Amino acid sequence: MNGFADKGLDEDRFGAKSPISAVKAFDAFPKVKANYTERTNNGGVWTVVLVIASVMLTFSELKRWWVGDTTHTFSVEQGVGHDLQINMDVVVAMKCDDLHVNLQDASGDRILAGTALKKDATAWAQWAHGKGKLRASRQERMVSSGSSAGSEEYRERRTGEYREEDVHDYLGAAKRSKKFAKTPKLSRGLQPDSCRIFGSMHTNKVQGDFHITARGHGYMEFAPHLDHSSFNFSHHVNELSFGPFYPSLVNPLDQTAATTDSHFYKYQYYLSVVPTIYTTDSKALRRIDKYSESPSSGSDGLDQHPKRYSRNTVFTNQYAVTEQSHPVGENQVPGVFVKFDIEPVLLTIAEEWSSVPALFIRLVNVVSGVLVAGGWLFQLTEWSKEYRQSRRRATTTDSILSPIDISREKSNGGYDISSSLSAVSQAGYSALKSPLSAVGNAVGDRKGF
Amino acid sequence: MPPKSRFTRLDAFTKTVEDARIRTTSGGIVTLTSLLLILYLTWSEWAEYRRIIVRPELIVDKGRGEKMEIHMNISFPRVPCELLTLDVMDVSGEVQTGVMHGVNKVRLRSESEGGGMIDTTALELHEGEGAEHLDPEYCGECYGAPAPSNAQKSGCCNTCAEVRDAYASVSWSFGRGEGVEQCEREHYSQHLDEQRREGCRIEGGIRVNKVVGNFHFAPGKSFSNGNMHVHDLDNYFNSNGVEHSFTHKIHHLRFGPELPDDVVKRVGKKGMAWSNHHLNPLDDTEQKTEEKPFNFMYFVKVVSTAYLPLGWERTGSILDIPHELVELGGYGKGDAGSSIETHQYSVTSHKRSLAGGDAQDEGHKERLHARGGIPGVFFSYDISPMKVINREARAKSFSGFLVGVCAVVGGTLTVAAAIDRMLYEGHQRVKKMHSS
Numbered sequence: 001m002n003g004f005a006d007k008g009l010d011e012d013r014f015g016a017k018s019p020i021s022a023v024k025a026f027d028a029f030p031k032v033k034a035n036y037t038e039r040t041n042n043g044g045v046w047t048v049v050l051v052i053a054s055v056m057l058t059f060s061e062l063k064r065w066w067v068g069d070t071t072h073t074f075s076v077e078q079g080v081g082h083d084l085q086i087n088m089d090v091v092v093a094m095k096c097d098d099l100h101v102n103l104q105d106a107s108g109d110r111i112l113a114g115t116a117l118k119k120d121a122t123a124w125a126q127w128a129h130g131k132g133k134l135r136a137s138r139q140e141r142m143v144s145s146g147s148s149a150g151s152e153e154y155r156e157r158r159t160g161e162y163r164e165e166d167v168h169d170y171l172g173a174a175k176r177s178k179k180f181a182k183t184p185k186l187s188r189g190l191q192p193d194s195c196r197i198f199g200s201m202h203t204n205k206v207q208g209d210f211h212i213t214a215r216g217h218g219y220m221e222f223a224p225h226l227d228h229s230s231f232n233f234s235h236h237v238n239e240l241s242f243g244p245f246y247p248s249l250v251n252p253l254d255q256t257a258a259t260t261d262s263h264f265y266k267y268q269y270y271l272s273v274v275p276t277i278y279t280t281d282s283k284a285l286r287r288i289d290k291y292s293e294s295p296s297s298g299s300d301g302l303d304q305h306p307k308r309y310s311r312n313t314v315f316t317n318q319y320a321v322t323e324q325s326h327p328v329g330e331n332q333v334p335g336v337f338v339k340f341d342i343e344p345v346l347l348t349i350a351e352e353w354s355s356v357p358a359l360f361i362r363l364v365n366v367v368s369g370v371l372v373a374g375g376w377l378f379q380l381t382e383w384s385k386e387y388r389q390s391r392r393r394a395t396t397t398d399s400i401l402s403p404i405d406i407s408r409e410k411s412n413g414g415y416d417i418s419s420s421l422s423a424v425s426q427a428g429y430s431a432l433k434s435p436l437s438a439v440g441n442a443v444g445d446r447k448g449f
Numbered sequence: 450m451p452p453k454s455r456f457t458r459l460d461a462f463t464k465t466v467e468d469a470r471i472r473t474t475s476g477g478i479v480t481l482t483s484l485l486l487i488l489y490l491t492w493s494e495w496a497e498y499r500r501i502i503v504r505p506e507l508i509v510d511k512g513r514g515e516k517m518e519i520h521m522n523i524s525f526p527r528v529p530c531e532l533l534t535l536d537v538m539d540v541s542g543e544v545q546t547g548v549m550h551g552v553n554k555v556r557l558r559s560e561s562e563g564g565g566m567i568d569t570t571a572l573e574l575h576e577g578e579g580a581e582h583l584d585p586e587y588c589g590e591c592y593g594a595p596a597p598s599n600a601q602k603s604g605c606c607n608t609c610a611e612v613r614d615a616y617a618s619v620s621w622s623f624g625r626g627e628g629v630e631q632c633e634r635e636h637y638s639q640h641l642d643e644q645r646r647e648g649c650r651i652e653g654g655i656r657v658n659k660v661v662g663n664f665h666f667a668p669g670k671s672f673s674n675g676n677m678h679v680h681d682l683d684n685y686f687n688s689n690g691v692e693h694s695f696t697h698k699i700h701h702l703r704f705g706p707e708l709p710d711d712v713v714k715r716v717g718k719k720g721m722a723w724s725n726h727h728l729n730p731l732d733d734t735e736q737k738t739e740e741k742p743f744n745f746m747y748f749v750k751v752v753s754t755a756y757l758p759l760g761w762e763r764t765g766s767i768l769d770i771p772h773e774l775v776e777l778g779g780y781g782k783g784d785a786g787s788s789i790e791t792h793q794y795s796v797t798s799h800k801r802s803l804a805g806g807d808a809q810d811e812g813h814k815e816r817l818h819a820r821g822g823i824p825g826v827f828f829s830y831d832i833s834p835m836k837v838i839n840r841e842a843r844a845k846s847f848s849g850f851l852v853g854v855c856a857v858v859g860g861t862l863t864v865a866a867a868i869d870r871m872l873y874e875g876h877q878r879v880k881k882m883h884s885s
Contacts, residue, residue, distance in 0.1 A: 023477030029869040030465040031476065074507045074837065076752050080730050081797035106829075107746055107799040108819030109808075115815045202813055205797040206748045344750035344795035344833050345507070361490075365856055368863035 042381060050374040057366050061359070068353040070167065071282075077275055077294055077346040081205040084273075084342065085298025088117070089180060089198040089239035090212065092336070093124045093232040093259075096195035098215050103201075105208030113210060117199035120183040121192035127236045128257075167351040170278040173248040174314045180239075180247070198238075200245055205297055205342060213335035233267060233336055234259040240338070242273050242317040243296050249314075252321045260325075264334040267325040271340035274320075274347055279313040282350040296346070318347070475872040483865035490857040498850040501759065503839050510753050510836035516772050517659040517751070517792060521552075522701040523826075525666065526648035527694045530554040531641055532668045532684055533649045539662035544673045551777045552653035559646035567647070589631050591615045609635045613681070617672035622683035641684065645691045654777050659832055667825030668693070680823050686741060695743055697826055698735035704751050704830070705791030730796050742803035742824050749796045749830040754837045756789040793837065794830070 092099060096119040103111040180198050197212070212233075213219065215226050240253040258267060275296035279285060293301035295315040302315060319340070328334055525533060535552060538544055556567035588605035594615035596604045606612045609632035616623045625641055626632030651666070668685035671678065685693055736745055764787040805820035807813075845853070 023481065024472045024474050025477065026480045027472040027476030027869075028480040029476050029866045031471045031473065031870065031873050032465055032469050033471060036469055073505065074835075075505070076754075076793040076837065077795040078730055079795075080734060081795065082799075106748065108801070108822075109799075110817045110819070111813075112815040112817065116813075201815070203816075204799055206799065342750075342797075344752050345835055345837075361860075364864050365860040368860040371863050371867065372859065 042385070043378065046374060046378045046381075050370060053374070054367050054370045057370060058363055061362055061366055065354060065359045065362075068351045071350050071352060073348045073350070074345050075348065076344055077296075079294045081297060081342075082293055083202045083297055083300050084205040085200055085202050085243055085245070085300070086210070087200045087239060087241045087245040089196070089237070090336070091122060091124070091127045091194050091196045091236040091238070092212055093194045093234040094214065094230065095193065096121050098226055098230065099195055099197070099212055100215060100219060101197055101210070101212050102219065103203055103208055103210035105204050106206045107204050109204055111201070111203055111210075113201050116201035117197050120196045120198070121186075122183055122194050122196045123186055123190040123192055124194040124234075125190060126184050126187065127194070127196075167278045167280055167349055170249065170314050170316075171280065171312065173246040176246075176248050178245050178247065200299075202298060202300065207339075207341045209337060209339045211335050211337040213333060218333045218335060228263050228330065231263040231265075231334060232260070233265050233334060235267070235336055242298075242319065242340075243275070244299050244302050244315060246314070246316060249316060252319065258325065260327075262327045264328050264330055264332070265325065266328045266332070266334050267336045268323065269336075269338045270322045270324075271319045271338060272321075272343055273317050273340055274343045274345065276316055276318045277313060277346065277348045277350075278316070279348065280351045281312045282348070282352060284313065285348065285350075294346075471873075473873055473876070475876065476869050479865050479869045479872070483861050487858055487861050490861070491854055494845075494850055494853040494857060497853070498843070498845045498847065500844045501841050502844050503841055506838045506840060508836050508838060509834055512659075512753070512836075515659045516656050517832075518654050518656045518705055518777065519664065520654040520701070520703050520705075521699075522650070522652040523666070523697055523699050524557060524648060524650035525695065525697050525826075526557065526560045527692070527696050528649055528668060528685075529641075529644040529647040530556050530649035531644050532693070533651070533666060534669065534671050534680065535651060535664065535666055536671050536678070537655060537657055537662065537664040538673075538678065539658060539660050544678070552651060552655060555650040555652060556644070557648035557650055559648065561646075566650075592629060594619050594621060606631065609637045613670050614672070617670050617679065617681055618674070620672075620679055622681050623670070624683050624687070642689065645688060656772070656777060661831050663827055663829040665825050665827040666695075666697075667823050680825075682823060685824065692739070692741065694738050694741055695745060695824055695826055696735075696737045697745070699731045700733065701729070702731045702828075703729045703792075704749075704794055705754075706789060708756060708789060708791070730794065736798070736800065738800070740802055744801055744803055744822055744824055745826045746799045746801075747796055747826070747828045748799070749794045749828055750833055751792045751794045751830050752833045752835060752837060754791050754793050754839070756791070757838060757840045758786055758788070759841045759843075760786055761788045 086103075099114075099119070101113040101117060103113050105111075183196050183198075186192060203210075211218070212235075214231055215221060216223055217226070234257075236257040237253050238255060239247065239251075241249065241251045253269070275294065277285065277296065293304055295301045295304070296317055533554065536544060558565050558567060587607060588602060589607045589612070591606040591612060592615075594612075595618065596606055597611050597614035597618060599614075600611050601607050606615055609626060609629065612626070612629050612631055613623050625638040627638060629637075632638065655664070657664075667680045669681035669683065671680045673679075731747070738745075801818035803820065803822055803824060805818050807818065808816040
């Protein structure tokens with residue numbers, strides 16, 4: 001090879017010449033002929049380790065990309081509001097004829113909810129299975145919905161409230177049935193002593209107060225006086241939500257109950273309603289324009305928007321509730337009063353995924369980082385091995401050969417010192433590189449000497 | 450060979466000697482491709498570094514004693530300017546006085562003539578029509594009502610407006626002022642009749658205390674007495690055959706300054722959801738009615754919003770300047786680069802006839818409307834405790850940009866080297882298979 005280049009007999013003169021082969025001059029990746037490289041056992045071990053590490057990291061990146069990112073955004077609700085839908089399902093321990101349900105709001109309207117909702121006669125005993133008590137403290141309230149208070153359940157539920165919300169949990173709610181459950185039939189022997197008031201009604205989207213009061217006590221009425229001993233405002237709230245009706249979404253007052261022995265009792269709940277959107281397609285939300293009713297307000301608003309939202313978006317409202325209840329004197333109005341106010345801030349919980357090109361770039365970064373780091377670590381181990389060996393030979397050998405000559409032996413056709421040094425490190429580096437071709441032809445490492 | 454320096458022993462980046470090196474076509478192609486890719490990715494890293502993003506935050510509004518500006522442009526095609534009154538009240542029923550106001554009434558031609566402008570007269574919330582040519586000793590009679598407290602001459606009603614005020618203070622309706630000497634001198638009833646068919650557009654701004662309150666447009670002169678707030682509705686209802694009504698069109702209503710155009714351009718489409726520029730819910734909305742005794746109510750919830758451009762701390766905040774020194778509409782025009790304090794709002798609308806009734810025509814028979822009140826358009830606003838801050842920030846710092854560039858270059862080169870190696874080895878094996 002030495003003198004041939006001078007006589008014009010180098011590689012370029014042999015072999016086919018084509019315009020594309022001019023690109024050869026740009027090749028920045030040095031490749032050495034196979035017989036100049038050396039494969040070592042150490043290199044093979046490192047190769048396997050690096051491949052396993054790359055595969056594991058690739059999987060974890062893929063999983064992270066698949067799960068996506070949940071973002072919470074607050075914005076002011078757009079559009080001119082008009083209606084708000086209230087869905088309720090309450091069982092009160094008084095006969096249906098003795099109850100009035102009404103709503104009064106800040107615009108001065110009074111809504112005769114009794115005509116918009118259904119009233120079914122039912123028995124109190126049929127509803128009293130294992131529901132949590134409303135009067136109870138916060139932890140017990142979270143344990144409610146069908147199970148008795150136990151310490152394990154409590155811990156589960158408490159972590160449940162602070163668990164990161166997964167939008168897909170809520171999206172499933174929109175697909176399930178949106179109807180109220182039927183009132184259970186009266187079992188034999190039970191007299192109807194309670195009333196189940198349930199249904200969806202539309203009210204003005206302003207601060208309001210809806211109340212369940214007794215006949216004649218609260219609103220003026222021309223009727224025989226209702227005996228005070230028949231008053232019993234104990235109630236089960238199976239469902240109280242605002243906006244489109246999704247029975248499977250759990251709201252703070254769902255599945256709660258309160259019982260009392262006193263006849264003249266006043267329950268007051270103060271609610272603050274926040275419109276909320278759960279979505280996996282945040283770009284679609286920009287199509288909601290301000291001239292139509294907000295879809296969070298109820299089925300009226302929802303119907304004004306294209307149906308394709310229902311697949312990946314849930315429009316609803318969340319609320320926070322505080323309560324106060326106490327017995328009242330006989331000249332005051334007992335009942336269940338729910339006072340709600342509507343917040344202007346809309347909460348959007350969106351799940352987003354990064355694009356496929358971004359994922360690809362991340363994977364490339366990860367794999368290359370692993371390879372480079374692995375290469376350097378391999379280099380370090382090789383050096384330390386060299387150092388140890390040279391130390392051992394320096395102390396034990398009495399041969400004429402110097403460490404440098406030893407290393408020269410290792411490389412085929414070694415030249416002078418600097419190139420032999422480079423050949424040693426080259427050997428390590430190529431031993432690293434050659435496993436990459438081993439990936440291509442699936443041949444294991446060969447033992448060097 | 451260059452002389453060996455002590456750095457040579459430390460060289461971990463080995464270079465293959467020229468003679469031992471093989472250059473291939475595929476290597477060249479891979480090199481060029483990876484160079485192009487590196488250039489492209491570096492350019493995108495640079496673009497990312499230069500990009501400014503807007504990050505919204507939500508905090509509790511801790512301001513105290515602040516003022517709020519309300520800018521409006523509302524037209525009432527069926528109520529003449531003479532009859533229309535704008536009142537601003539806060540939650541206790543107190544009419545807000547002493548606030549800066551700059552509201553104009555623009556007379557509009559009647560609807561049948563197209564509704565264009567006639568001319569502008571400045572509206573003063575407390576009218577004081579001068580009686581210049583009168584005898585300084587003149588003391589006008591008040592026709593049975595006590596003289597108003599803010600009369601030009603105490604104990605006397607020297608102008609038509611003062612007589613109207615005096616009547617309003619005892620809740621007497623004034624009508625067209627027949628028989629009142631001051632009004633005949635000012636030709637009040639003629640003006641009234643001429644203008645009956647006109648419409649009115651109210652435009653301008655007012656600055657009010659930032660408390661729960663309401664502002665309303667109602668017919669007739671208004672008077673407040675403690676908790677009571679009354680309007681003289683006589684001229685509205687007895688209108689000589691002209692059907693007044695509070696049909697209205699809201700061209701523009703905002704609470705606070707608008708964002709300047711360059712800011713809107715920077716926010717771009719993505720941030721438009723929060724921006725109140727051109728997205729005030731009540732812009733370009735209208736409501737129509739044919740009934741005289743009809744009442745429109747808007748319930749507005751106002752949320753403070755601040756926009757902080759990059760470097761806003763260096764320029765002073767306009768909130769530090771006392772309110773009296775900031776002109777109406779000046780909150781958005783601070784030094785370039787200072788923070789912009791404004792408000793967004795969400796709104797619910799409601800309408801009812803004064804006679805009560807139900808919402809059967811909307812499909813809700815169970816909804817009963819209240820009875821009574823006065824006709825007009827009422828805006829009740831409530832202030833939310835939350836404040837939205839939109840903060841500009843760089844998407845990436847300069848060191849982040851450098852890190853990105855290194856990642857790009859390193860990653861691309863390593864993978865390209867691996868690909869090139871695979872190509873070369875594959876090529877070699879294929880050659881071997883062919884030759885063997």
